[in-house]
Amino acid sequence: MIRVGQGFDVHQFADDRPLILGGIEIPHSRGLSGHSDADVLLHAITDAVLGALGKGDIGTHFPDTDPEYEGADSAKLLREVWLMAEREGFSLGNLDATVIAQKPKMVPYIQQIRERVAGLLHGELSNINIKATTTEHLGFAGREEGIAAMAVVCLVSPGK
Numbered sequence: 001m002i003r004v005g006q007g008f009d010v011h012q013f014a015d016d017r018p019l020i021l022g023g024i025e026i027p028h029s030r031g032l033s034g035h036s037d038a039d040v041l042l043h044a045i046t047d048a049v050l051g052a053l054g055k056g057d058i059g060t061h062f063p064d065t066d067p068e069y070e071g072a073d074s075a076k077l078l079r080e081v082w083l084m085a086e087r088e089g090f091s092l093g094n095l096d097a098t099v100i101a102q103k104p105k106m107v108p109y110i111q112q113i114r115e116r117v118a119g120l121l122h123g124e125l126s127n128i129n130i131k132a133t134t135t136e137h138l139g140f141a142g143r144e145e146g147i148a149a150m151a152v153v154c155l156v157s158p159g160k
């Protein structure tokens with residue numbers, strides 16, 4: 001069986017926060033605001049996995065009104081969701097994600113993020129593509145007000 005899901009998320013920049021993207025800390029003058037660590041890329045991937053499973057979205061499973069998730073490590077949230085997928089017999093077919101950010105330059109960190117995501121999803125590097133684009137200074141990302149991320153995930157399970 002093959003299941004496909006997509007995810008999209010946005011977080012606003014905030015001073016005095018580390019920038020966590022794809023489960024790693026990226027050197028930058030500002031981080032992102034959020035109830036959790038605000039890892040916008042892992043949130044998009046988490047939503048894509050939940051979408052593929054037909055199980056709602058990240059806010060339903062981990063409400064931003066629940067103090068348990070205040071400052072949460074988004075890698076742990078993704079691991080929890082990925083365990084649901086594995087329990088249903090799925091493994092990663094492939095994942096493709098895009099970070100939409102005017103800054104910082106993501107290219108130097110893409111490989112490290114791929115390795116981190118591969119570890120979280122028990123996937124092979126060759127099945128995990130992470131890329132980045134600016135918006136040519138247009139819109140909220142272009143004005144460096146925030147970062148967006150989108151992800152598409154394909155899950156596969158043997159049989160049918």
Ligand SMILES: Nc1ccn([C@@H]2O[C@H](COP(=O)(O)O)[C@@H](O)[C@H]2O)c(=O)n1
Pocket residue numbers: 100101102103104105106107108131132133134135136
């Ligand atoms: N935050 C970003 C944005 C883009 N890149 C890399 O630059 C390339 C060109 O971006 P454009 O938005 O001008 O098309 C893009 O393909 C990425 O390789 C980046 O590293 N970090």
Ligand SMILES: C[C@@]1(CO)OP(=O)(O)OP(=O)(O)OC[C@H]1O
Pocket residue numbers: 009033034035036037038039043058059060062063064065069070071072
């Ligand atoms: C991750 C959660 C939970 O801490 O909070 P945020 O970091 O605010 O992220 P968002 O993508 O707005 O929604 C999902 C959440 O409920």
